[in-house]
Amino acid sequence: MTSLILKTAMRLIVPLTLLFAVYMALKGHNEPGGGFIGGLIASVSIALYRMTYGAESFDKLLPIHPRILVFVGLTMAFLVAVFPLLFDRPLLTSYEQYLNLGFGQTVHFVSAAIFDIGVLLVVIGVSVGMIDRLSREVEK
Amino acid sequence: MISTLFLTLIGADNGQHASVAGPALVEGAGSSSRTLLLLLAIFAPLVTGLITLFYPRKGITLRVLTALAGPVIAFLLLLNHFNVNGVQPLDAGSGPVAEISWMPLLHLNLAFLTDGLGLFFALLVSGVGALIVLYARGYFGKNEDDLYRFYPTLGFFTTAMIGVVLSDYMLLTLLFWELTSISSFLLIGWDRYDKHAVKLAMQAFVTTGMGGMGLFGGILLFGMTTNVWTWSEFINFGTWWQAEYASLAFNNPVFWAFLLMFFGAATKSAQFPWQYWLPGAMAAPTPVSAFLHSATMVKAGVFLTGRLLPVFGGAMVAADGLRAGLEIWPWLVTIIGGFTMVLGALISINQHDLKRIFAYTTVSQLGLLMCMYGLGSFAYEHNGHLLQNIDFDITQIANHAFYKAPLFILAGALGHVLSRNITELNGAIKKHPAMCITIILAGYGLAAGPGTISFQAKELFLYAIYHLKYTAVGNWWMLLMAAAIVTATCNVAIFIRLTTTLIGLPGGFKADPNAIEADHHHHEHEHGFWASMIWVPGAILVSFQYIGGFVPSLWMRVFGDLEVYNNNYFAEGIPTFWGAIIHGIHEFSVPLMCSGIAIVCGIVLGFSPIFRGTIKDVCDKIYPGIYWLAVTGGGKAFRLIQTGNMRHYTVMVLIAFLSVFYFVSLGDSKMFDLAVSQLGSFNEFWPGVFLGVIICTTALSLPLVSHRIIRILLLGSCGFTVVAMYLVYQAPDLALTQLTFEIISVVLFVLVIRLLPRDVPKYRPNPIWRIALGTMAGLAFGWMTLVAVGADPANKLGMWFTMNSYEGFVRDVYNAGRGGGGKNIVNVILVDFRGFDTLGEITVLSLAALGVWSLLPSRRSRKTS
Amino acid sequence: MTVVLAVCVAVTFGVSIYMMLGRELMGLAIGVFLIGHAANLSILAMSGSPVIQHDKAYQTAEFKIPPVLESDQQAKDWSEAQLIKAEHPEQDVVNPLDEMVDPLPQALILTAIVIGFAVMGFLLTLIVLTQRRAKTLDVNELAKMDLPTPSQAH
Amino acid sequence: MSGSINNFIILFCVIPLAAGLLSVPLVGRSFPSRVIGTLSFASTFLLAVYLLIQGYADNTIYVSYMGSWTAPFGISVVFDNLSGLLLATASAVALGSYIHSYSTNASHIERGYFHPLIQLLMFGVNLSFLTGDIFNLFVSFEIMLMASYALLTIGASKKQMSQAYKYVMLNLLASTIFVIAAGMAYGMLGTLNMADMALIVKTKLASGEGLPVGFTALAVMFLLVFALKGAFFPLWFWLPDTYYTCPISIAGLFGGMLTKVGVYAVVRTFPLIFTQSVADIASVDVNPTRTTILWIIAVAAAFTMFLGVLGAVSQHEVRRILSIHVISQVGYMVFGLAIMTGWALAGCIFYMIQHMVVKCSLFLCCGIMEKHAGSDDLDKLGGLLKRDTLLGVLFFVAAMSLVxxxxxxxxxxxxxIIQEGWNNGLWWLSIIGLATGALTLLSMLKIWSYGYWNPEPKKYPQAAKPENVKSSSRSGYIGIAMLVVLALFLGFGANPVYKFADRAGEQLVSPDAYIMAVLPKERIKLVNPELAAKLYDGIGHDRMSEPLDEEPMIISASYNKEVHP
Structure with a gap:
């Protein structure tokens, strides 16, 4: 597992896949993709990294307990969901806006995107957390 | 606003439910205040009993006086009610009952029926209750703990018992009925460290509880069928009853309602074969035995039978003659009552413990009372009039209380100072003359000796038996008469033996070396006023016997107005002893002659040496049998399916499901046709078929390999083929998700396998039933898939999602033209249209992670926190 | 196609039931994993055939489009057609589900996959812990543990 | 008035979720977590009671459409009398057992994410009471189950680990079948919203088209799923083997609440969808699915009641007696379901509510009994009435309530329930119900006699001093006392509670009100024009003010979109 080629490759692959994951998550509204898929791709790459480099490097890559990821992700999703309640709208009512960036560019902002990011974080936290926890047991 | 809401919540919208029917509500201030007063009378004993809980334990006299106040208040209120309002007549048109609304939806309100029967019982309970409070003080002496616990429970019982007899709503009667069972349970298990007593308390509670369930079912069945929920309506229902339920056969619900109710009455009143609990209940302290298990609670069943008699027994006298009751009543009630009567008497003479002797005579007497109500259902012709075969039932019931309660009271007293075992009481009169004289006087009542009201009561009963010969029973009356004579003989013999023993005459018991244990209660003796309370209440009660016997007119002034049936044999009232004899001479009285025979036989038996040992009742085995059956047998039955083995559970779940599923589906030929019609689309797309074959092959080969890693690989390849299948089905999101999840799952599996031991024992696969169940289950779901797809409804939600995913369908009636703002419809559904599902889903994910971290507490988290 | 899926459902379901009736907990876990596929395939079947049925010959398999809109206009066209149908029920118009696969079952499956994964992760950890505490993964052995002992007193 | 309430019914899910989230970073710190948790349960309880009374007074069913997507397309959340009663009771039970847990939870359990898990469990439970969407019901079941798996194994003792897999496996099997069935329901009816399913089924029945082929089989699948969670006859096996293993406050919560969610699901979906009554459809005599399913349920009820109580009475460990008793009591609810008239359903609902409260309080009593004796084995218990009179009184009241x-x-x-059994030809079930009552009495008296009355066994000295137990479990008594008081209220105040239950039963057997509250008028008109005409002709029934004949243009439940370029 810990061959040099793989290690070197992982150094390249991990950032790339993470970027790809974010890309997948963000474009998910219009093309195949989305929070789940993004999160899973990221998890796969982090998990591979974890298995290649072991616990210590992993702790450096992810210096927090995965439960923080889960917490933050779920909280994001929760806040997006609850936000409309403040305005007497049903839970999860989506909000969309075309933001004018100034030089002729507009960005289509959908509140569901934040929700999707929350999903992404939860998925990463859970799958990486599980794999990490079990790997530690194996390494013990 | 809150208060308004609360008012709406509990406010009186009676009759809101369709099936609510009840008498009209409060009829005027006077009658509703009457209800309140009765309520006060019912709850006074409980309240004063609870008040005593707050006294310091040393304050005994105050405690006694407070506890005494409850039944006394109840008694006075009831007496006042009786004096002012008289007895509520039972014929039609006695008017609606004033009631306090409690649960109109459930046919349970606070309303009371003060007819003769109920009022008599209420007066009896409160009156005897007051005396028992005093007796308990004498019995327990200065034992603070016992008195502290006793009075609240006694008050609780007194309240419950008065409630039983006064309630108008049937369910209210049931409510109090069960409360008497609870209080009886608490009192029998009084000596809670005595495991035997605890068992007997359970026996009594479970037996009467069973009866309570019967009564409960009977009331519900009757109420559902006839929509009658109160006793007053029940009794007034004569005419309607006749028309509606003329044929009371087995297929009539009312018939079964009666049987269930009578089952309740029979268990409570210790009728055969349920009489075993009553002698068992003698484990209670004697005040309890005297009060609950002789004078009052055990008569609840008799009381109930008396309540049912006018209608079910057909004893309701109406202007146009007698009504027909249930055909089974006369036979069932008479035979069970008569049998219990003779059985109790025969067992009682073969006992040595005073309390057991009196317990079995109580059983016998309860049988007699039940039999009396059974006989009351017959009618006979006399001088051209059709007459009911029942007279002065209140006198019958009262007379028993006036000798049996004193007998118990004195048995307790003797047990206190000497012994409760009759073989150890030889010549006791020298030491305790007052007690012995009282118990002998009460015993004379038991023997129904001339000069007591008991004698007249027995005469009345014998008359009723004798009159059977004018009915369809014919000459069979002699059988019952023989039973009555045997019973009377035993009673006389018991009296003779008691008297001779106590006085020390020949014929009495000599001390028996093999005697059973004496009463456990040996407190230090005290003297003075309170000490005498251990026998004085008995003396007070027994005096009624002789007042009734010698001055029947005085008796009649008290009880005559309460009598429900008082117009048949002795129209002018209960005769004196001489009156009865003269009555007999006039028309050659067979009953009087039988009475004489019984007395003579009784005296002979009393002095004879036979029947001097002790025997056990066979029915004592019933409850242990039920207990064993339920606990051991039931446990075994339960263990048969609850084996603890997961495989058995899965098999049973599957068998249950599959049998029901195939039962439902195989009967439905359309399901088969629809599935077959789907087969036509088989050759649509060959790559799909190819993928399907791979999925099936990998899945089928899984059970064949046992190497773990190969299994995981097979599982993975199956998963990847499913991914390909998703692609064929045009589901790119699914394919991506499944792919990545598949990778992570395989990683997890591999990690877990490394954590498990390597050497796995080979198990015998016993494949046949596994294959059979697997095949059946697989077929079921495959079939259902075909059927469900075949339905193909016209309007699927999916259509709407396709149209609204990006921009709202402008003229959509549902959604005002709002769209999801995304082109990937699946993703829009996930995060927007059905975003709530996704919120739940990530909650599940987080929960799984929390669960994993909770199972395997992380070292790192401990470091950080 | 539905038939293929139905057969797959039947086989995977049946095999997973077979596995779940085994004696070893790890085998049971494999059964659980497989039964998830059965469920997903069964729901997938509800989205109907992915192949457009132009004629009865099935000479060429033409797929429906995946549930990703190609242009803004596409959905509008479908909507208009539906409005026409609402007013003139007799008219034969294009049903979007004739051209595109039904997206809802896919969304349901996605949810089911994720939940299945969560449960799977927990179950595997549970099995590890069961092995550690009970020292066995044999269902029959586990069944013998902690059965109620017969009472001495009653 | 009701418009503004509608969207806030989701607070029943939001509050526990928020509390659960908040207590994740607080893991290991008991006090703040406890404050948050207690507040969460208390507030949902009060909210449920308030909404229940308000909704009863207004005769309203509150509906909120998640994401503002109108039913049947989005997920709708519905608060009617049934949901309200169960939400209030579930919150009360959770509160009681939660307060009790202060004094019985070991510290490693608190550290093992106890607080977030129990909050999220309540999120799942509340959601399943509220949701009006069959797939969302699956999701809420999964939330509940996942939390319950974790809570069941919390602490990971040997006893727990050797039994927990049964619970997980059997529930997993049921969940899988649930998701398949939900998919098939979509395949057969084309919708997932319960009200919409009800409407479509009603339409199909009334139009003479008949139910879809295989509908009964589908109903059987749903019945299996719910029956397994609700521990009906022959599907209860996971219950007696697992409930007694976990920490007592969790066992109390599970024993009181979790099976009732399964029963609730049957109460909610079956009268509404699968076994819809055809009483108000003149053209149809009988719903064939109803006849079949009710027979199946009736047979299950008989065995559930009787075998359950036989199992319970034969045990001699308090926890086992209590947990097997759950089955027998579920049998009464199943009995109510087998009759499925409005009044019987009211009885079933009332029974559910009271059973949740009473059973939970009995389990909690068992927790303190164990503290006294160090065991829940009746052979080793004794003399508790003298040691702890307060506990004795609380236990006796609760036990007699159960009986x-x-x-x-x-x-x-x-x-x-028994009354309606007599009334509807199920007399044999009524008889079994009565017999079960007597045996229940026996089993409770067994605990009482051996545990409370009999002297302390000499062979097994009691583990703790009474003073120590009493001082260390104050919150335990508070939790029990709260539930016992509630149980007493349910007894003496049965009439007002029955008013709600009665309304709930009526709403269930004639689902028109539910359909009308959840679905927009246009949907009803599209699917079943006759019904729409009938419903909206009535005066005062019209939830939306527009007359039916107008051109349907813009109808959104509560929100018109305003932001769009």
Whole structure:
């Protein structure tokens, strides 16, 4: 597992896949993709990294307990969901806006995107957390 | 606003439910205040009993006086009610009952029926209750703990018992009925460290509880069928009853309602074969035995039978003659009552413990009372009039209380100072003359000796038996008469033996070396006023016997107005002893002659040496049998399916499901046709078929390999083929998700396998039933898939999602033209249209992670926190 | 196609039931994993055939489009057609589900996959812990543990 | 008035979720977590009671459409009398057992994410009571189950680990079948919203088209799923083997609440969708699915009641007696379901409510009994009435409520069910119900006699001093006392509670009100024009003010979109 080629490759692959994951998550509204898929791709790459480099490097890559990821992700999703309640709208009512960036560019902002990011974080936290926890047991 | 809401919540919208029917509500201030007063009378004993809980334990006299106040208040209120309002007549048109609304939806309100029967019982309970409070003080002496616990429970019982007899709503009667069972349970298990007593308390509670369930079912069945929920309506229902339920056969619900109710009455009143609990209940302290298990609670069943008699027994006298009751009543009630009567008497003479002797005579007497109500259902012709075969039932019931309660009271007293075992009481009169004289006087009542009201009561009963010969029973009356004579003989013999023993005459018991244990209660003796309370209440009660016997007119002034049936044999009232004899001479009285025979036989038996040992009742085995059956047998039955083995559970779940599923589906030929019609689309797309074959092959080969890693690989390849299948089905999101999840799952599996031991024992696969169940289950779901797809409804939600995913369908009636703002419809559904599902889903994910971290507490988290 | 899926459902379901009736907990876990596929395939079947049925010959398999809109206009066209149908029920118009696969079952499956994964992760950890505490993964052995002992007193 | 309430019914899910989230970073710190948790349960309880009373007074069903997507397309959340009663009771039970857990939870359990798990469990439970969407019901079941798996194994003792897999496996099997069935329901009816399913089924029945082929089989699948969670006859096996293993406050919560969610699901979906009554459809005599399913349920009820109580009475460990008793009591609810008239359903609902409260309080009593004796084995218990009179009184009241002696709560639950049994030809079930009552009495008296009355066994000295137990479990008594008081209220105040239950039962058997509250008028008109005409002709029934004949243009439940370029 810990061959040099793989290690070197992982150094390249991990950032790339993470970027790809974010890309997948963000474009998910219009093309195949989305929070789940993004999160899973990221998890796969982090998990591979974890298995290649072991616990210590992993702790450096992810210096927090995965439960923080889960917490933050779920909280994001929760806040997006609850936000409309403040305005007497049903839970999860989506909000969309075309933001004018100034030089002729507009960005289509959908509140569901934040929700999707929350999903992404939860998925990463859970799958990486599980794999990490079990790997530690194996390494013990 | 809150208060308004609360008012709406509990406010009186009676009759809101369709099936609510009840008498009209409060009829005027006077009658509703009457209800309140009765309520006060019912709850006074409980309240004063609870008040005593707050006294310091040393304050005994105050405690006694407070506890005494409850039944006394109840008694006075009831007496006042009786004096002012008289007895509520039972014929039609006695008017609606004033009631306090409690649960109109459930046919349970606070309303009371003060007819003769109920009022008599209420007066009896409160009156005897007051005396028992005093007796308990004498019995327990200065034992603070016992008195502290006793009075609240006694008050609780007194309240419950008065409630039983006064309630108008049937369910209210049931409510109090069960409360008497609870209080009886608490009192029998009084000596809670005595495991035997605890068992007997359970026996009594479970037996009467069973009866309570019967009564409960009977009331519900009757109420559902006839929509009658109160006793007053029940009794007034004569005419309607006749028309509606003329044929009371087995297929009539009312018939079964009666049987269930009578089952309740029979268990409570210790009728055969349920009489075993009553002698068992003698484990209670004697005040309890005297009060609950002789004078009052055990008569609840008799009381109930008396309540049912006018209608079910057909004893309701109406202007146009007698009504027909249930055909089974006369036979069932008479035979069970008569049998219990003779059985109790025969067992009682073969006992040595005073309390057991009196317990079995109580059983016998309860049988007699039940039999009396059974006989009351017959009618006979006399001088051209059709007459009911029942007279002065209140006198019958009262007379028993006036000798049996004193007998118990004195048995307790003797047990206190000497012994409760009759073989150890030889010549006791020298030491305790007052007690012995009282118990002998009460015993004379038991023997129904001339000069007591008991004698007249027995005469009345014998008359009723004798009159059977004018009915369809014919000459069979002699059988019952023989039973009555045997019973009377035993009673006389018991009296003779008691008297001779106590006085020390020949014929009495000599001390028996093999005697059973004496009463456990040996407190230090005290003297003075309170000490005498251990026998004085008995003396007070027994005096009624002789007042009734010698001055029947005085008796009649008290009880005559309460009598429900008082117009048949002795129209002018209960005769004196001489009156009865003269009555007999006039028309050659067979009953009087039988009475004489019984007395003579009784005296002979009393002095004879036979029947001097002790025997056990066979029915004592019933409850242990039920207990064993339920606990051991039931446990075994339960263990048969609850084996603890997961495989058995899965098999049973599957068998249950599959049998029901195939039962439902195989009967439905359309399901088969629809599935077959789907087969036509088989050759649509060959790559799909190819993928399907791979999925099936990998899945089928899984059970064949046992190497773990190969299994995981097979599982993975199956998963990847499913991914390909998703692609064929045009589901790119699914394919991506499944792919990545598949990778992570395989990683997890591999990690877990490394954590498990390597050497796995080979198990015998016993494949046949596994294959059979697997095949059946697989077929079921495959079939259902075909059927469900075949339905193909016209309007699927999916259509709407396709149209609204990006921009709202402008003229959509549902959604005002709002769209999801995304082109990937699946993703829009996930995060927007059905975003709530996704919120739940990530909650599940987080929960799984929390669960994993909770199972395997992380070292790192401990470091950080 | 539905038939293929139905057969797959039947086989995977049946095999997973077979596995779940085994004696070893790890085998049971494999059964659980497989039964998830059965469920997903069964729901997938509800989205109907992915192949457009132009004629009865099935000479060429033409797929429906995946549930990703190609242009803004596409959905509008479908909507208009539906409005026409609402007013003139007799008219034969294009049903979007004739051209595109039904997206809802896919969304349901996605949810089911994720939940299945969560449960799977927990179950595997549970099995590890069961092995550690009970020292066995044999269902029959586990069944013998902690059965109620017969009472001495009653 | 009701418009503004509608969107806030989701607070029942939001509050526990928020509390659960908040207590994740607080893991290991008991006090703040406890404050948050207690507040969460208390607030949902009060909210449920308030909404229940308000909704009853207004005769309203509150509906909120998640994401503002109108039913049947989005997920709708519905608060009617049934949901309200169960939400209030579930919150009360959770509160009681939660307060009790202060004094019985070991510290490693607190550290093992106890607080977030129990909050999220309640999120799942509340959601399943609220949701009006069959797939969302699956999701809420999964939330509940996942939390319950974790709570069941919390602490990971040997006892727990050797049994927990049964619970997980059998529930997993049921969940899989649930998701398949939900998919098939979509395949057969083309919708997932319960009200919409009800409407479509009603339409199909009334139009003479008949139910879809295989509908009964589908109903059987759903019945299996719910029956397994609800521990009906022959599907209860996971229950007696697992409930006694976990920490007592969790066992109390599970024993009181979790099976009831399964029963609730049957109460909610079956009268509404699968076994819809055809009483108000003149053209149809009988719903064939209803006839079949009710027979199946009736047979299950008989065995559930009787075998359950036989199992319970034969045990001699308090926890086992209590957990097997759950089955027998579920049998009464199943009995109510087998009759499925409005009044019987009211009885079933009332029974559910009171059973949740009473059973939970009994389990909690068992927790303190164990503290005294160090064991829950009746052979080793004794003399508790003298050691701890307060506990004895609380236990006795709760036990007699369970047995159903009047005027305690169990009586009024049983009463209506047995009454309706007589009334609807299921007399044999009524008889079994009565016999079960007597045996229940026996089993409770067994605990009482051996545990409370009999002297302390000499062979097994009691583990703790009474003073120590009493001082260390104050919150335990508070939790029990709260529930016992509630049980007493359910007994003496059965009438007002029955008013709600009665309304709930009526709403269930004639689902028009539910359909009308959830679905927009246009949907009803599209699917079933006759019904729409009938419903909206009535005066005062019209939830939306527009007359039916107008051109349907813009109808959104509560929100018109305003932001769009």
């Amino acid at each position: 159903g002696l009047p005027p305690l709560s169990g009586f009024f639950g049983k009463m209506v």
